[in-house]
Amino acid sequence: MTSSTATTQTVFAEQFREFIKGETNDAVRAMREQAFASFTASGFPTPKNEDWKYTNVASLVSGQWSVACGQSQELTPADVEIARRFGVDRNGFAALNLAFGEIKVIRIAKDTSIAEPFELNFAAAENTAIFPHILVIAETGSKATIIESYASQTKSFTNAAVQVIVEDNASVTHYRVQKDGAEAFNIGTTEVSLGRDSRYDSTNINLGAAISRHDIDLKFTAEGGEAWVDGLYMLGGRQHSDTHSVIDHTVPNCVSHQTYKGVLNDHSRGVFNGKVFVRENAHGTDAQQSNKNLLLSNDARVDTKPQLEIFNDDVKCSHGATVGQLEEEELFYLLTRGLPETLAKNLLTYGFAEAIIRKIGIESIKTDLDAAVLNRLSVKLEV
């Protein structure tokens, strides 16, 4: 451990001692103390840790962050029980999140369908650290959409977590849009558990932050679940974005689809690590995974590792990753229509990224993301 990270840990420890004094719920206090103890034990991850091999957070952990925590809402014992299940042993960030977590609960009542999406917007102020922790419980037969957005404008540290429980026959659509400023750090964890015949459809967009890391952990707990875990990272400058996902088929007859795309320009760097487990018992599993990357600069880099681990023969699985440049034939086609080369390349890049954005069911988000992508590519497309 370097001295600066030790200092950062000490600073967090001091702030935690103050923070925990205000915790009036005994069960929650115990949970937070346990989480902080776990953080103290593990510290921040370093590249020596296999899961953090390509993502060095030294510049993040050397910062002096002032914890900015709002009031958590009143938690029921059932809520606390769910929060306690959060995987604090995943890494120091997850532990720190639960220790300081500003917990908010979205509970969708049984057999209720809520058309209006729940919008969660987060932005950290300069030199502060924020720790949103959201519990989404979609009760049996319910249906809802969650929009989770990050837009910190300055140097700041967001360390967020969302736990999603999709009960039997329930359906959750989840959009996560990370558009932090170029100096921000964004660490996030999404844990999902799916009940019988449930459905979880997520789209994860990473456009911002100096360093961003998103861990997704999805588990099927009963038969008949179906999940989409799609994403796009579009990076430039010296941005670094890392997605680690685990999709765990522990039960039979579930379907998972994962399509992640990356567009990397300048000196940016992307990491995709996607594990799909098909356990011994999980016959009838259909798991598809792909990660495609477009490198727009010789200095950009991506490390991609799709992993399928199958312990059952009766399954339909595919996975693959590509890293490449724009197709010459596609480019030539646009050139022969009179588009100058830069415009033609940008248009193809936009098309590559748009394949992920287009599945977003909310027009305002889609338009906003399209505009963000086009703006980055300096393409003017009007309809």
Add this chain to the structure above:
Amino acid sequence: MLLEVKDLHAGIDGKEILKGLNLQVKKGEVHAIMGPNGSGKSTLSKVLAGHPSYGVISGEVLYEGKNLLELEPDERAREGVFMAFQYPVEVPGVSNSQFLRLAYNQKALHHGREELDPLEFNDYLKEKAKIVDMDPQFFKRSVNEGFSGGEKKRNEILQMAVLEPKLAILDETDSGLDIDALRIVAEGVNKLRSPDNAIILVTHYQRLLNFIVPDMVHVLANGRIVKEGGKELALELEEKGYDWVKGAANAN
């Protein structure tokens, strides 16, 4: 003379495919280039359009009296050269109308004409779509994505209609089309024929020429034009088969 190809030698990956090709095309004319597989038809189309994988070894290509080969593919397009692809490329995420307006406006800009805004362009596009009997719902769809073979080819001709090239090269536009689709595409091309433009039809089969009657037929074999004649040459070729001209190529 709109296009003059003089003793053109060209190829790909160091392999010479065109071995001294000569061709002259005037405004108002339709030329058919026919030939068996491997004769160099596609190479000719791609060299004229400026495909980066194809290299010119020697010879000249003059377009409106100027050296076409020194222009980039997009410059050629803006100067009025158009190639309809045998395998049109899909451009996901970009709608047909967005794409066509970009292309149209790039050309307009180049020629100092006014650009069209989306509304104006939409009216313009609707008119043009009638030429190939295309439903306006195709404007909103991504370029060629999920289009059938016939729809892709119609879309190529729609692009031609929108961009109004002086020289259009249709590379195997008839391939993979059933008779109805072929008729629609051919009728579209016929409507676009004018005294101000020229069309080069590159095709393996004679049947396209039943619908689009050429002024001249050139038969290509082994990288050279081995026979030239009027529209009746295509029929003769249909009857006798390409072996007939292959013999001529070898005799040369």
